[in-house]
Amino acid sequence: MSMVILLKYIAKNINFGYNMQCGENGGARMNMSYVSPFDVRQVMQENDFEIFHRLDRASGSIEPHSHDFFEIFFPRTEGIEYAVEGQRYRLSPGMVVMVPPGETHFTRVSVPGLEVERFILWLDTGFVESLTAMLPRLRNLMKDGLKGRHLIVPDAETYELMIELLFSLLHEKKLNDVDSASLSRLVVAQLLIHMSRVLSSVPGAMNERTGQRYRDVMQVYDYISAHLKEPMTVTSLAEMFFFDKNTLTRKFKHVTGMTPGECIRRKRLDAAYAMITRGAGMAETCRECGFADYSAFYRAFRNAYGVSPSECEKSINNEQ
Known part of the structure; x- marks a missing residue:
């Protein structure tokens, strides 16, 4: 059957x-x-x-x-x-x-x-x-x-x-x-x-998106997601996409629920966690996810997840 x-x-x-x-x-x-x-x-x-x-x-x-x-x-x-x-x-x-x-x-x-x-x-x-x-x-x-x-x-x-x-x-x-x-x-x-x-049964993009009026903000969001390895600040993003810094922060938070800085940090940490679960080394993870050095990565990761990157890796290995 x-x-x-x-x-x-x-x-x-x-x-x-x-x-x-x-x-x-x-x-x-x-x-x-x-x-x-x-x-x-x-x-x-x-x-x-x-x-x-x-x-x-x-x-x-x-x-x-x-x-x-x-x-x-x-x-x-x-x-x-x-x-x-x-x-x-x-x-x-x-x-x-x-x-x-x-x-x-x-x-x-x-x-x-x-x-x-x-x-x-x-x-x-x-x-x-x-x-x-x-x-x-x-x-x-x-x-x-x-x-x-x-x-x-x-x-x-x-x-x-x-x-x-x-x-x-x-x-x-x-x-x-x-x-x-x-x-x-x-x-x-x-x-x-x-x-x-x-x-x-519904061809193409069937979503009711937030709307084209927020497309400029979504371009910033998409850029952050695609360029985590590269240096980024709210100021550099505002200049790149022709925003006033405060306007970008206000509109970005309204649409996404996060400031641009919070989004960068959240995306990098999520990417780092995913790499650790796949067995990537700490140096590679730190580099590919855009952290300036391991100490910055360590502090951000521990603050977000309550454990250090190495403790997270050990926990994942014990579960496998």
């Missing part, structure tokens, strides 16, 4: 009524026992995937960051803004945001104290590769097709099916019996297939 046929069979036979009711509009209504508290943690603690269902009045603000796994974000209420690589989206229920590994992103709540509901799904890259081994179109999408395509807007029926799949994952997470891991893999694969269908 092929993977796709198996997934269709399971979709017809899984009981998605796990403590759910249908609302007046036919949509899934939450089970409060699945809701997890607000947490600023951005490191996976499970091997394959983690799922969170959150409903809170927290600030909802996560500082700009990146990580080495996929993040899929499902808003269930208005009032959430999501920024990825300088593109900012004002989200509504029915939208989905997908962030590939290594891309800087953050969330904001438009009204302080507003109660917001959302689902967050984290997927390990190796786990995704194993799921897509028998699904060529999905494999190509996850590997190359997401660049610049973060926003996914399925039709209402598909979106509600996705939410039901998320509730199924939450149920298996809570149940955690001998079959939960296998069933969860199949449910995640089905969810990704639905997302692949939506993306494949």
